Amino acid sequence: MKGRLLSFTLFGESHGMAVGVLIEGLPPGIEVNVEELRGELQRRKGIPRFSTKRREDDEPVILSGVFNGFTTGTPVAVMVWNGDVDSSYYEEIWHTPRPGHADYPAGIKYFGYNDYRGGGHFSGRLTVGAVIAGYFAKKLLEREGIHLRAYIKRIGRVECPEVTPEAVFSSENPYCPHAESFEMMVEEMERARAEGDSVGGVVEAIALNVPPGLGGPWDEDIEADIASALFRIPAVKGVEFGLGLGFAEKRGSEANDPFVIRNGKILTETNNHGGVLGGITTGMPLVVRAAFKPTPSIYLPQRTVDLAKMEETGLRLRGRFDSCIVPKALPVVEAVVAFVLADHLLRRKAWEGVVM
Ligand SMILES: Cc1cc2nc3c(=O)[nH]c(=O)nc-3n(C[C@H](O)[C@H](O)[C@H](O)COP(=O)(O)O)c2cc1C
Numbered sequence: 541m542k543g544r545l546l547s548f549t550l551f552g553e554s555h556g557m558a559v560g561v562l563i564e565g566l567p568p569g570i571e572v573n574v575e576e577l578r579g580e581l582q583r584r585k586g587i588p589r590f591s592t593k594r595r596e597d598d599e600p601v602i603l604s605g606v607f608n609g610f611t612t613g614t615p616v617a618v619m620v621w622n623g624d625v626d627s628s629y630y631e632e633i634w635h636t637p638r639p640g641h642a643d644y645p646a647g648i649k650y651f652g653y654n655d656y657r658g659g660g661h662f663s664g665r666l667t668v669g670a671v672i673a674g675y676f677a678k679k680l681l682e683r684e685g686i687h688l689r690a691y692i693k694r695i696g697r698v699e700c701p702e703v704t705p706e707a708v709f710s711s712e713n714p715y716c717p718h719a720e721s722f723e724m725m726v727e728e729m730e731r732a733r734a735e736g737d738s739v740g741g742v743v744e745a746i747a748l749n750v751p752p753g754l755g756g757p758w759d760e761d762i763e764a765d766i767a768s769a770l771f772r773i774p775a776v777k778g779v780e781f782g783l784g785l786g787f788a789e790k791r792g793s794e795a796n797d798p799f800v801i802r803n804g805k806i807l808t809e810t811n812n813h814g815g816v817l818g819g820i821t822t823g824m825p826l827v828v829r830a831a832f833k834p835t836p837s838i839y840l841p842q843r844t845v846d847l848a849k850m851e852e853t854g855l856r857l858r859g860r861f862d863s864c865i866v867p868k869a870l871p872v873v874e875a876v877v878a879f880v881l882a883d884h885l886l887r888r889k890a891w892e893g894v895v896m
Contacts, residue, residue, distance in 0.1 A: 541670075541769055541876065543883030545890075546677070550669040552619070554658030555627045560619030561669030563605070563676055567886070568613035570679045572606050580675045580875075581620070583714070584667060586868030590729045592860045595624045600672060611676065618672045622665075627657040629859040635848040636855050640836030642774075647847075664774055664865060667872045674875020677882035684885060685749045688878050690870040692716045693829060694742035695725035696732070705746045705825045715867055733863040736839030740775075741866035743873045744829045747881060750815060752823035754884040761819030762884050769876040770830045775865050778831035782814025797824075826881075830873055837861035 541548050545565045552559030581598040585591055598620050605616030634656060637643035642662035646654050654660050678688065689708050692715050693700050700721040711717035716725060725741075732739035755762030767779045787795055790812075797808035808824055815826035837857055846853045862868065 541673075541772060541879060543765070543880065545886045546879065546883040548669070548673040548879065550661075550666050552622070552666060552669070553655045553660045554622070554663030554665045555625045555630075555660075556622060556655060556657075558619045558621050559665055559668045560603075560617065561672050563616040563618075563673050565883075565886075566605070566611050566613070566616055566676055566680070568611055570611040570676060570683075572602070572609055572611060572676070572679070574600065574602070577618075577672065577675050580671050580871050581668060583871040584671050584868050586862070586864075586870075587715070587726075587729075590733060590864040591862050591868055594626075594860050597621075597623065598668060616676065618669075620668050620672075625658070626860070629857070630657045633855065633857070635846055636844050636853060637847070638836055638855065638857065639842050639844055640833070662774060664862065664868075667773065667869075667875075670773070670879075671871050671875045674871065674878045677875070677878040680882045681747075681878055681885065684751070686747060686751075686881065686885070687749065688745060688747045688874045688881075690743050690745040690873045690877075692722070692725060692741060692866055692870070693744040695864065695866060696728040696739040696741065698724040698728050699742075700725075705748060705827075708744075708746055709748065715870070729864045732834070738835035738838050738861075738863050738865075740832045740834040741864070742829050742831050743866060743869055744827065745873050745877050747815070747826040747877065750821050750823065750826050750881065751885075751888070752821055754881070754888050755816065755820040757819050762821060762880065763816045763819055765880045765884070766826075766828055766877055769880050770828070770873065773830070773869065773872055773876060775832045775835070775869075776830045777833045779828065781816055781826075781828050783812040784814075784829065787812070821884075826877075828877060830869075832866050832869055835862050835865050838863075 548561050548563045550561055577600050601619050603617040605612055605614050646662055691708050700716050700718045703717050707717045716722040770776050770779045795812055797810045797812050800807055800809045811824045815824045842855045844855045
């Protein structure tokens, strides 16, 4: 992911030696706590019942760019060894691409040279590196008092009702601040799992204390950068800010957020705009949602093609998959939003240094 000042490159394959990330542009002096980083990687494992049965330690190995507990300002490389890999089933499905997964287009793009085992570079496992990059970005943002939290807004047909940012940040449940909805969401995931099927959902991320003035028009649009970052996460198929698609059915008089002054600060009374106007942050909480499709790999019979025989055929998957991606996607969504915010914050700091 390439920002103007910050970028990261993911490397690895699901069933290869390791996965990891190379992060460039981080300033020196960001405090790194390996225990916290471990915690972020553990969050990425989601709810065990609905996650793959593959068991991974996900122990981060910091290769460069961190010295005496602080970033040095040189590229940061962090990897995680892969373990508990079982590629046997993938030999069976090599010629029969999974519907909904990247197997078919990836084979075309890489002329058949791609490592297809476990989805290879297209596996959700690559999000380990994104979460690591997000950890560093979050540490940078925290120094400015900017905090992020994502929660599950929807699983299948179950939607969490409107909740305040305060409720999200103070929630003890790491997945959803609304206990009743969460119970129903678990049932929805359980039903899909028991039927050998999968289910999708929506993750909402909220960032508090984002200063006004980050972003800009067109090429600098922070909304576009965050949307672009979110769409890079495998299985994300929709992104919206604030009222999002809901704006389409509103009148301007209902949609506009009135400006008000509270305790000497300019705010808006409502936050339909989700914290961004004209591609620039307003100082209101940034509110963004990403829709995840159901996990493509399911145990129910599916239809596909046999690429070797050039004929239509059936597919019955074995192997280990997430029956719902959404719970483990929470730190991933936070990570990419944090990374974009950190890039824009550094740009703003550069201007402030010259203008103010
Ligand atoms: C955290 C995470 C875990 C995932 N786990 C799986 C999985 O176990 N099985 C699967 O088929 N897809 C899984 N996916 C989704 C696929 O990687 C994704 O659907 C696929 O690469 C095709 O890309 P697209 O859906 O963005 O078009 C996961 C995605 C994420 C973000």
